[in-house]
Amino acid sequence: MRFDEITAVQPTYQSLAADYADVHEALDRGDLRRALAEWDRLRRVNETWLSLVHLHFSQDTLNPQYKSDRNYADELGPVIIGYDTAIRRRLLALDAAPVVTQYGQHALDIWRNEVTTFDAVIAEDLEEESRLEARYTELLASAKIEFDGKILNLAGLVPYTESLNRNTRYRATRTRWVFFEKNGDELDEIYSRLTRLRHAMACKLGDTTFTALGYRRMGRLDYGVEEVASYRREILTHVVPLIGRVIRQRQHENHLDVLYAWDEALVDAAGNPKPEGDGDTLASKAQLMFNGMDSRLAGFYRRMNDGNFMDLMIRPTKAGGGFCTAFPIFGMPYIFANFNGTHHDIDVFTHEMGHAFQYYQSRNQPTVDYLWPTAEAAEIHSMALEFLSYPMIDTMFGEQAERYRRMHLISALEFLPYGACVDHFQHEIYANPNASPSERHAIWLKLERLYLPWRKWGDLSYPAKGGRWQAQGHIFSSPFYYIDYTLAGCCALQFWVKSQENYRACFDAYVNLCSLGGSAPFTGLIEAAGLKSPFEPGVLEGVVKVAAQRLAL
Ligand SMILES: [Zn+2]
Numbered sequence: 001m002r003f004d005e006i007t008a009v010q011p012t013y014q015s016l017a018a019d020y021a022d023v024h025e026a027l028d029r030g031d032l033r034r035a036l037a038e039w040d041r042l043r044r045v046n047e048t049w050l051s052l053v054h055l056h057f058s059q060d061t062l063n064p065q066y067k068s069d070r071n072y073a074d075e076l077g078p079v080i081i082g083y084d085t086a087i088r089r090r091l092l093a094l095d096a097a098p099v100v101t102q103y104g105q106h107a108l109d110i111w112r113n114e115v116t117t118f119d120a121v122i123a124e125d126l127e128e129e130s131r132l133e134a135r136y137t138e139l140l141a142s143a144k145i146e147f148d149g150k151i152l153n154l155a156g157l158v159p160y161t162e163s164l165n166r167n168t169r170y171r172a173t174r175t176r177w178v179f180f181e182k183n184g185d186e187l188d189e190i191y192s193r194l195t196r197l198r199h200a201m202a203c204k205l206g207d208t209t210f211t212a213l214g215y216r217r218m219g220r221l222d223y224g225v226e227e228v229a230s231y232r233r234e235i236l237t238h239v240v241p242l243i244g245r246v247i248r249q250r251q252h253e254n255h256l257d258v259l260y261a262w263d264e265a266l267v268d269a270a271g272n273p274k275p276e277g278d279g280d281t282l283a284s285k286a287q288l289m290f291n292g293m294d295s296r297l298a299g300f301y302r303r304m305n306d307g308n309f310m311d312l313m314i315r316p317t318k319a320g321g322g323f324c325t326a327f328p329i330f331g332m333p334y335i336f337a338n339f340n341g342t343h344h345d346i347d348v349f350t351h352e353m354g355h356a357f358q359y360y361q362s363r364n365q366p367t368v369d370y371l372w373p374t375a376e377a378a379e380i381h382s383m384a385l386e387f388l389s390y391p392m393i394d395t396m397f398g399e400q401a402e403r404y405r406r407m408h409l410i411s412a413l414e415f416l417p418y419g420a421c422v423d424h425f426q427h428e429i430y431a432n433p434n435a436s437p438s439e440r441h442a443i444w445l446k447l448e449r450l451y452l453p454w455r456k457w458g459d460l461s462y463p464a465k466g467g468r469w470q471a472q473g474h475i476f477s478s479p480f481y482y483i484d485y486t487l488a489g490c491c492a493l494q495f496w497v498k499s500q501e502n503y504r505a506c507f508d509a510y511v512n513l514c515s516l517g518g519s520a521p522f523t524g525l526i527e528a529a530g531l532k533s534p535f536e537p538g539v540l541e542g543v544v545k546v547a548a549q550r551l552a553l
Pocket residue numbers: 351355378379382
């Protein structure tokens with residue numbers, strides 16, 4: 001299977017009406033088996049089309065055809081959700097036993113949750129939400145930044161923000177924030193509209209704020225805002241002081257009188273290790289790395305590479321960041337990234353490979369609802385693979401491998417307070433949907449001082465006044481997603497600890513977790529994988545302690 005063989009027929013209003021009428025007809029006839037099969041096939045077809053449209057748009061945000069396809073998908077998306085919701089409602093009204101026999105109880109729990117996130121009265125709002133999210137992506141992708149005689153986009157600036165030369169780091173960091181300052185009003189406007197829109201949708205669905213709806217949209221069936229708030233407190237208590245020590249150590253190692261924000265990204269005083277070789281070399285070295293880790297993973301990567309299911313190199317007008325998407329009709333995932341020659345390339349690559357491998361392992365789950373788990377579980381597959389690559393990472397970093405492992409472990413810990421800050425910010429934002437832009441910036445600043453008390457912005461006035469959050473795409477496009485990385489991080493660290501005791505057994509448990517896909521909720525999946533819940537008091541503290549010992553902190 002090759003990526004260029006992946007095609008999708010664009011549905012129309014008429015074709016959707018006819019296709020979903022077939023499902024209803026089968027239900028009318030009492031033919032549940034046939035209705036479920038037809039509905040599942042239809043959802044795989046639609047998802048394949050949506051994935052392809054979103055991928056194309058991310059690959060070239062200025063391509064007029066891709067843009068118009070994305071607009072059409074934004075328009076049709078809520079229509080499809082409307083049809084799916086109607087089917088779910090009908091299925092939930094039937095005798096549950098035959099569905100439970102076929103799919104297990106969890107599918108019904110998913111549907112029962114999902115029907116509460118949609119009603120025809122919010123269809124237009126959803127379309128508008130999607131348009132605003134696309135506008136954010138376009139605006140950031142449009143960055144053409146002149147730096148040292150080159151024209152760069154935001155991802156292209158990253159290597160300079162990690163330079164050994166302090167002045168280069170400062171200039172690159174300043175240049176980045178000048179871009180955000182210049183576009184700050186539009187970013188504020190996009191976010192004002194998004195928060196008002198989300199609040200209005202929640203009210204139309206009977207909620208008092210967007211938070212409860214946001215949690216339901218994330219499919220959280222087994223925990224709520226209290227559990228998340230107490231997890232953030234665990235991070236504050238057990239991780240923030242530790243990172244304070246990490247930062248002081250960095251300041252000392254780099255012989256700096258003050259460690260400013262532009263000094264933070266230089267984790268290794270000898271220079272952050274870089275992978276050896278260009279993108280193509282890395283792609284073939286990755287095969288050697290995966291060969292040494294596990295034969296199932298190695299075979300899967302060969303299929304991805306041979307079939308061209310990856311777009312890794314940085315290009316102008318490409319959307320920022322990295323992600324994994326999939327084409328359910330064909331059972332293949334796809335990896336999107338922006339390699340810029342730094343260690344991030346390997347972080348992103350092993351991360352997205354984890355998502356892709358999970359998708360591939362669980363592609364034969366009986367329902368499309370089980371192909372992906374909820375996000376906090378999905379991020380375990382990706383983040384754990386970053387750690388499970390440690391023993392073979394020498395393939396990518398040669399003699400710098402040990403320094404890469406140290407840097408990666410430090411970064412994983414450093415991420416936890418930032419992740420909690422982004423999450424806390426969103427809880428305050430949706431509790432105050434009418435806050436003005438300057439009030440929002442003040443909320444960020446207050447939380448930044450709580451979770452990242454070491455941060456010193458110096459004379460970078462825009463982030464110093466609280467503008468940092470505008471660079472975090474999830475705040476715009478994936479509300480409440482961010483804590484999921486910190487929950488998964490706690491689980492991925494547990495995999496890291498286990499991998500040192502028995503790598504083989506640990507990798508088997510990892511593959512087993514991947515194969516389960518989304519067939520259980522978060523806490524059920526981690527229990528099946530033999531992991532402890534991050535919500536259990538002391539679990540985060542325990543795993544962070546092991547990491548701190550390894551780092552001699
Ligand atoms: Zn991920």
